[in-house]
Amino acid sequence: xxxxxxxxxxxxxxxxxxxxxxxxxxxxxxxxxxxxxxxxxxxxxxxxxxxxxxxxxxxxxxxxxxxxxxxxxxxxxxxxxxxxxxxxxxxxxxxxxxxxxxxxxxxxxxxxxxxxxxxxxxxxxxxxxxxxxxxxxxxxxxxxxxxxxxxxxxxxxxxxxxxxxxxxxxxxxxxxxxxxxxxxxxxxxxxxxxxxxxxxxxxxxxxxxxxxxxxxxxxxxxxxxxxxxxxxxxxxxxxxxxxxxxxxxxxx
Amino acid sequence: xxxxxxxxxxxxxxxxxxxxxxxxxxxxxxxxxxxxxxxxxxxxxxxxxxxxxxxxxxxxxxxxxxxxxxxxxxxxxxxxxxxxxxxxxxxxxxxxxxxxxxxxxxxxxxxxxxxxxxxxxxxxxxxxxxxxxxxxxxxxxxxxxxxxxxxxxxxxxxxxxxxxxxxxxxxxxxxxxxxxxxxxxxxxxxxxxxxxxxxxxxxxxxxxxxxxxxxxxxxxxxxxxx
Amino acid sequence: xxxxxxxxxxxxxxxxxxxxxxxxxxxxxxxxxxxxxxxxxxxxxxxxxxxxxxxxxxxxxxxxxxxxxxxxxxxxxxxxxxxxxxxxxxxxxxxxxxxxxxxxxxxxxxxxxxxxxxxxxxxxxxxxxxxxxxxxxxxxxxxxxxxxxxxxxxxxxxxxxxxxxxxxxxxxxxxxxxxxxxxxxxxxxxxxxxxxxxxxxxxxxxxxxxxxxxxxxxxxxxxxxxxxxxxxxxxxxxxxxxxxxxxxxxxxxxxxxxxxxxxxxxxxxxxx
Numbered sequence: 001x002x003x004x005x006x007x008x009x010x011x012x013x014x015x016x017x018x019x020x021x022x023x024x025x026x027x028x029x030x031x032x033x034x035x036x037x038x039x040x041x042x043x044x045x046x047x048x049x050x051x052x053x054x055x056x057x058x059x060x061x062x063x064x065x066x067x068x069x070x071x072x073x074x075x076x077x078x079x080x081x082x083x084x085x086x087x088x089x090x091x092x093x094x095x096x097x098x099x100x101x102x103x104x105x106x107x108x109x110x111x112x113x114x115x116x117x118x119x120x121x122x123x124x125x126x127x128x129x130x131x132x133x134x135x136x137x138x139x140x141x142x143x144x145x146x147x148x149x150x151x152x153x154x155x156x157x158x159x160x161x162x163x164x165x166x167x168x169x170x171x172x173x174x175x176x177x178x179x180x181x182x183x184x185x186x187x188x189x190x191x192x193x194x195x196x197x198x199x200x201x202x203x204x205x206x207x208x209x210x211x212x213x214x215x216x217x218x219x220x221x222x223x224x225x226x227x228x229x230x231x232x233x234x235x236x237x238x239x240x241x242x243x244x245x246x247x248x249x250x251x252x
Numbered sequence: 253x254x255x256x257x258x259x260x261x262x263x264x265x266x267x268x269x270x271x272x273x274x275x276x277x278x279x280x281x282x283x284x285x286x287x288x289x290x291x292x293x294x295x296x297x298x299x300x301x302x303x304x305x306x307x308x309x310x311x312x313x314x315x316x317x318x319x320x321x322x323x324x325x326x327x328x329x330x331x332x333x334x335x336x337x338x339x340x341x342x343x344x345x346x347x348x349x350x351x352x353x354x355x356x357x358x359x360x361x362x363x364x365x366x367x368x369x370x371x372x373x374x375x376x377x378x379x380x381x382x383x384x385x386x387x388x389x390x391x392x393x394x395x396x397x398x399x400x401x402x403x404x405x406x407x408x409x410x411x412x413x414x415x416x417x418x419x420x421x422x423x424x425x426x427x428x429x430x431x432x433x434x435x436x437x438x439x440x441x442x443x444x445x446x447x448x449x450x451x452x453x454x455x456x457x458x459x460x461x462x463x464x465x466x467x468x469x470x471x472x473x474x475x476x477x478x
Numbered sequence: 479x480x481x482x483x484x485x486x487x488x489x490x491x492x493x494x495x496x497x498x499x500x501x502x503x504x505x506x507x508x509x510x511x512x513x514x515x516x517x518x519x520x521x522x523x524x525x526x527x528x529x530x531x532x533x534x535x536x537x538x539x540x541x542x543x544x545x546x547x548x549x550x551x552x553x554x555x556x557x558x559x560x561x562x563x564x565x566x567x568x569x570x571x572x573x574x575x576x577x578x579x580x581x582x583x584x585x586x587x588x589x590x591x592x593x594x595x596x597x598x599x600x601x602x603x604x605x606x607x608x609x610x611x612x613x614x615x616x617x618x619x620x621x622x623x624x625x626x627x628x629x630x631x632x633x634x635x636x637x638x639x640x641x642x643x644x645x646x647x648x649x650x651x652x653x654x655x656x657x658x659x660x661x662x663x664x665x666x667x668x669x670x671x672x673x674x675x676x677x678x679x680x681x682x683x684x685x686x687x688x689x690x691x692x693x694x695x696x697x698x699x700x701x702x703x704x705x706x707x708x709x710x711x712x713x714x715x716x717x718x719x720x721x722x723x724x725x726x727x728x729x730x731x732x733x734x735x736x737x738x739x740x741x742x743x744x745x746x747x748x749x750x
Contacts, residue, residue, distance in 0.1 A: 082564075085557055088549060139334075183271065192278075192282055203271065216329060217281050230270050249531075
């Protein structure tokens with residue numbers, strides 16, 4: 001990995017798209033403020049967690065769209081060939097895209113969110129230091145790890161699909177998610193046929209009903225550590241490795 | 253076969269394998285559960301001795317405080333990550349974080365208790381922004397200090413002297429049958445106290461301008477006689 | 479040196495573009511790859527540039543496999559596709575960002591081209607006409623000073639003066655370390671420019687020879703009347719008479735009429 005090439009690639013990405021990014025940023029700010037106002041009307045449905053709800057929705061909408069543009073050059077053969085011809089390793093191209101769509105994006109997103117949050121709290125008349133969302137509180141930070149998986153999938157989509165990659169990848173993610181849940185439910189009901197399983201979260205827990213009372217079963221701390229390690233670290237890295245392989249194998 | 257295809261196959265097998273392994277582990281945890289145990293959804297937490305409870309955090313899950321011979325703290329397993337406790341100078345400080353909900357929602361009985369505290373004796377509760385259901389306490393002196401958006405419901409409690417200090421938008425409600433010989437009631441800001449279900453001999457109210465008292469006819473008469 | 483051995487390329491199991499192609503290109507030459515539209519020229523070029531991977535066989539560019547798209551390979555090969563792309567930057571920005579990717583990039587050389595084209599460096603790619611964009615891209619390609627320069631139909635979209643400028647640019651920037659590879663279906667555009675001719679048809683190489691070798695063996699002639707001579711290998715009517723090819727019996731090297739040669743090869747009248 002050549003760091004000067006990496007910085008050149010990052011510079012290239014920003015120079016070529018800074019106008020689009022500036023417009024997108026403005027759209028994001030307006031979208032977040034709009035979401036705050038809409039969600040404020042139904043704040044009780046969010047168990048009071050208006051900020052958390054808006055943060056997550058905004059993160060995935062903006063992050064999904066942005067990550068999908070990282071290899072947007074593949075939407076046309078001409079720009080795709082230009083990208084593939086840039087003298088840099090596929091790994092450097094992938095890493096620069098990951099840095100932009102995770103590190104840079106998250107920094108900008110969090111700043112934009114807090115600007116919107118400030119206006120919302122001002123509007124709601126609840127502006128004080130404690131009212132400001134702390135994303136590292138109450139395990140909320142887990143969404144950042146889920147975002148990494150989402151980022152990997154969206155980058156993959158922008159390489160695999162040439163046209164309408166955003167829609168195609170979102171559909172693919174929905175299908176994969178449904179399949180994973182079905183598979184998880186199937187394995188659980190096969191392993192524990194006597195339990196009336198109400199719901200389940202793959203790699204985490206399940207809820208079963210016992211004489212009308214819902215009982216939640218969690219992984220033991222030890223297993224949960226390894227499961228979290230797989231889901232939060234190994235899986236996103238595996239997806240990024242797949243992005244790298246797909247870029248290396250990309251033909252136009 | 254392309255390397256990426258081999259990798260996808262390998263990754264899919266790994267995902268299925270991890271899924272199977274975690275579900276086998278979940279089965280083991282399931283088998284450990286005593287289905288007849290009323291606290292099967294709870295995890296016991298150890299604590300040093302204390303006589304005052306100071307709870308802060310959110311009102312998303314009610315906190316049940318019951319007088320019992322056995323001392324125990326049980327936390328809803330799904331909320332364990334949100335629970336922190338420490339004992340300092342005879343006071344158990346509990347931080348039970350989460351989202352805040354409206355008062356109407358917080359009184360829903362379908363929400364399971366986030367924490368269940370069994371204690372043989374308790375001299376007081378300091379609540380900041382949390383929702384407590386205090387049940388069956390029979391004691392000589394009992395102090396209640398409510399701050400923020402705290403809600404406290406008292407049920408079948410009996411105290412000789414009951415000192416209540418309410419601030420901000422706190423809410424106190426007596427339910428079923430509560431008895432106190434003497435009540436010291438200090439309320440400030442927009443706090444609300446519902447005194448419908450408490451019998452008392454004496455009351456010493458110190459009330460701020462915007463507080464609200466909810467009284468039955470009998471309690472009102474009793475209050476006037478004081 | 480570019481070496482192509484037993485190269486097969488299939489778009490799918492049923493669609494075979496070419497089979498068993500064997501070619502060698504050496505430094506110091508300008509190669510012209512001629513063929514009608516859709517015969518597989520672009521596919522062959524994409525195999526050489528690493529945009530497509532061979533189904534069978536191998537392709538090596540100075541010992542490197544194009545499909546691996548290694549940095550050393552990409553730094554030493556510039557590909558100007560028929561339908562090209564330029565990032566939405568000003569020409570100045572384009573150079574600032576991309577020059578560092580090419581270790582031999584000569585900024586002065588590029589500046590000279592922009593002056594010759596009379597295009598302001600403050601203009602953005604979107605503000606340029608198609609022809610201007612192509613000139614900038616070709617100027618960039620030449621200034622990158624890569625060992626291999628491949629251009630697919632470079633004269634498409636250029637007006638007549640620009641085609642002349644293009645030919646001069648290629649000639650001026652050419653040196654003995656370089657391989658220039660140009661495809662075209664407009665064979666006259668490559669006249670005087672190329673050193674070697676490759677004629678491709680239906681996924682097969684029908685001719686692969688140096689222009690000098692062709693001139694040594696063949697004599698091209700234009701006459702007013704049709705010739706019935708048995709020595710005539712190929713003959714066709716042109717606007718100002720009849721153009722014919724016959725064996726060169728003298729020691730002198732004459733002019734090679736590429737268009738006539740192309741037609742003769744496609745008509746299967748010539749085998750060299």
